[in-house]
Amino acid sequence: MSPDAPNPESPTADAAVLTSFDGGIGRLTLDNPRRKNAITLEMAAAIERFCDQVVDDETIGAVVVDATGSYFCSGADTRILAGASADPAAPESVKQLSAVYAAFVRVGSLPVPTIGVVVGGAVGAGLNLALAVDLLVTTPDAVLDSGFLARGIHPGGGHLTLLNRAVGRADTIALAACGQALTGNEAVARGLAYAAAPVEEIPAIVDGLTGPAARDPELTRKVMSSVRLELGPPAVTWDSAIEIERGTQMWSMARKGQNGSSRGPGRS
Template identity: 30%
Template sequence: MPTDPETILLTEQTDGIATLTLNRPAARNALSMALMAELEAELARLAADATTKVVVLAANGPAFCSGHDLKEMRGLSGRDAVASVFDQCVRVMKAIVRQPQPVIAKVHAMATAAGCQLVASCDLAFAAASARFATPGVNIGLFCSTPMVALSRVVGRKAAMEMLLTGHPIDAATAERWGLINRAVPVEALDKITAETAALIAAKSSRTVKTGKEAFYRQAEMDLDEAYAYAARVMTDNMLAADATEGIDAFLAKRPPVWRE
C-alpha cells in the first residue's frame, strides 16, 4: 500500500472490502480536523457504494490512534471553535455506527482517548496482543466524556469507569475480556484474522447485513417490549425480501445461495 506523506487517509478496495488507513504516523494518527473530515467524507462515499460490503479501519505507524490532535486544539480560539472539533468527532463516530456496511477495526498498536472511542464505535475489532487501550484524559484535566459514550456501550459500567477515572491503559487480553475488542491475536496473525472475517461477512447478502446492523443498534436503545415489537417487524420485512427467499430455497436445495443484493 502506498504511503504518500501528503495522504492522511489511504483507501484500498479489493473484493468488496474497503480498507481505510489512518496515515499520520509521525503524529501517532491523531484525529486532526482534516483527518476527521476525510474519514467522514470517505465513509459517506462508501455508504453509497453498492460494491463495498465491509469496511476495515486500520492505521500506519507506532500507534493506531492517539486521540484528538491536542496541538491543533490548543491553537483554537473560542468556545465555538473548540466545540466544532468535538461535533466533527461525534459525526464520525455516529457515521461508523450508522454505516450500512459492517466496520471492523484492525488495531495493531496503542489506541487512546478518541482513538479508543474509534475502536469502541466499530462493529467488530481485532487487536494485536501487544496493543493497549486507554482513556487518559483525566490525567491532563480533560475527562474523556465523548469517548465515554462509545466505551460505556460496549463494556460494563465498572470496567468503563475504571478506564475513565484512572486513565490507566489496559492490555489487549483485558480489552477482549471486557468486550472492547472481539479478539486479541499475535501481531503476525492480525492481518489474517481481519481479512478472513471481512471476507466471511462480504460473502453474505448485503441487504440482510445492512438490515441486521441497523436493527441491532436501534433495538439496543429500546426497552424489552418495544425491542421485540420492532425486531418482529424488521424480521417480517426481511422474510419477504428476495434474498431471504433465495437463501431459504438454497438451504433447502442444499446449494450455495446467489444473492441479488
C-alpha cells in the same frame, strides 16, 4: 471511467488517510504515523468522505479501519486540543472538536460491519474511534486507554457512553475516572475487543470476518440495519425484534427462491 479517474481498487492518499475498495471491502487507514496517527481536521474530513463512499456504494459489504506504523491512534491532534484549551467557548473550538467526533459517529453508523485493527494502542479520541467500530481486533499487548483524565480534561465525543456500551458501568468508571487502562488481552476478556492476536495473525482474522460479509453485500446491509435497530442503544424488546426481522427475512427467502439457490447470490 476516465483515464484520469482514480482506480477504486487502488489505495488513494487523502489528507493523511489511505482508502481503498476491493472485493466488496472498504479499507480506511490512518496515515499520520509521525504523530501516532493523531486525527487532524483534514483527516476527519477524509474519514467523512470515505463513509459517504461506503454508504453510496452498495457493492461494499464490510469495512476495515486500521493505521500505518506502530500505534493506532493517539487521539485528536494536539493543535486542536491546544486551540480548544486556549478558548474553549469559542465557536471555532467547538466546531473543530465536533468535526473530529462527527467523523467517528459516521464510522459507527455505517450500513456494513466495521472491523477495527489496533496495534500499539489507542488513547483518548483514538479510543473513541476504536470503540466506534463493530468488531475490534488488537494485539495482546496493545494499550487501550481513556487518557482524558491524564490530560486534565473531561471525556468528550460520547466517550462514557461508548465505554459503557462495551464494558459496563464499573469498567467505564475505572477507565475514565480512575485512570486505568486495558491491554488487548484484557479488552477481549471484558468484551471491548473481539480478538487479540500477534500482528502476523491479524490479517487472517480480519479476512475471516470480512469475507463472508463482502460476498453478499445486499444481505449484509439488511442484517446490519436490523442490528442497529434492535441492539441500539437502546435495545428493543424481543417482540419488537421479531417484527423488525420479519419483513427482511421474508425478503431474503423470496430472493433465495428466485435465485434457485439455497446459499444466496454468488454461491454454488
